[in-house]
Amino acid sequence: MSKLSRRALITTGFAAAGVSGLAIASRLAARYGLVPPDSGGLFGPGETLTYAAQRLLTRHSMAREFAPSQISKPPFPNQVDKLPDNFKRLQAGSFADWRLVVDGLVARPASFTLAELKTLPRRSQITHLACEEGWSYIAQWTGVPLAFILDRVGTLPNARYVVYRSIQPDWWESIDMADALHPQTFLTVGMNGGDLPVSFGGPLRLRVPRQLGYKSVKYIVSLTVTDSLKRFGKGLGSASPEDGYAWYAGI
């Protein structure tokens, strides 16, 4: 066998091993939920690597909690778009008629008023909220762990994601079950000892402290438990990738 053909053979062998290795890796990644919904396109490889690496390393890690003395005074409420009329009507009634609807892959679809939510076991955490722009603040957040609500309605075994929507049109996000069931993911009703102010997402905001601020959607009105994100919007997982931002924001 000539030197050249042996080299060609070895190269072909390595290339074949590389390609099949990648194919096996992507099969395994999909099977273990390591592929984000926005994995298609130019930036798919980077997003998939980030999400997969973090799901392997940070699935159960706890967001850092801070001392009360570290709470930012004053915190910074990011600007929000003009709130719709139905929000203003509910606000005029002190949000007494605000409802959180929970449906999808659950045994007992339900709807909760704020008063009902406030009777459920509440937790507090002093955590960091970091915006993708670069600024941040620390606040105390009080609310009902999302895991508790999901337990109440009985998520089915094939549940993989929770989609959550704001009363603001076209503002919706989703998280995987690792974040949905995480003990620090709260349906937040209070901040720094008082009610959650409207500028910070009151009356109801989903706090996802292990991801950037844009995953903590303000003015939550519904949750849908699902096994696939393909049917929601453009199928990229949330409104963020539709606007050019990554679905997974744990970076």
Add this chain to the structure above:
Amino acid sequence: MADSVWGPASASSAPLANTRPRHSALVRVTHWLTTLSFLALLLTGIEILISHPRFYWGETGNVLSRPLFTLPIPASRATVPTGYGYVLPDQNGWSRYLHFQAAWLAVLTGLLYTLYGFLQGHFARNLLPDSAARSPKRLVAAIARQLRTRPGAADASSYNVVQRLAYLLVIFVLFPFVIWTGLAMSPAVASAFPAAVTSLGGQQSARTLHFFVTIALVVFFAVHVVMVWRAGFRARMRAMITGRPKDSL
């Protein structure tokens, strides 16, 4: 003879240059992959930065808190008081996607290069200052001598002592530090490895340090390009692309 501080004397290695490439294939490929990812990271880093051109120290910082310093540039967000009457277009979406993808390319390339550098003796042979220059006194003398010398034919086949130290600094200090400070800004990484953040002084400190290391890398990049230019741009580029310093081959 002054040649000794540059590693193998150029006269004796000249015949070898005909058979062995000036830079190994792995060094050439990883050099250009790193260049590509560095430029992508720099461009997108600037894009991300202009959404909030203010820097803080500690864990938190926002437009209601006192900055450590502020860059005198306009911002791509209306919430940031810059003194300019206009807001730049928001380019953060694709900038962030590309920043992290380029970071993966840089990290994976860096791992491959570092593994090669240790296993194949590239660091020991080509980057560690020559044994003749290893005592501090001799090292200083060699640096002083080198800084008075114009780069050129003498170091066409081997790095001079200043190059060696600069490359070691970039490979083992600046690159690891820019990756560390970048990861320390991630809320998920901070949750899994809190010491990576607290040891830097907080997440905003990490962001500020990330900016300073970037400045250091940009200075290195600028000096590197100028030195390549002064040493003979075409020959040096050819050596890093084809591995051959002369086109006679």
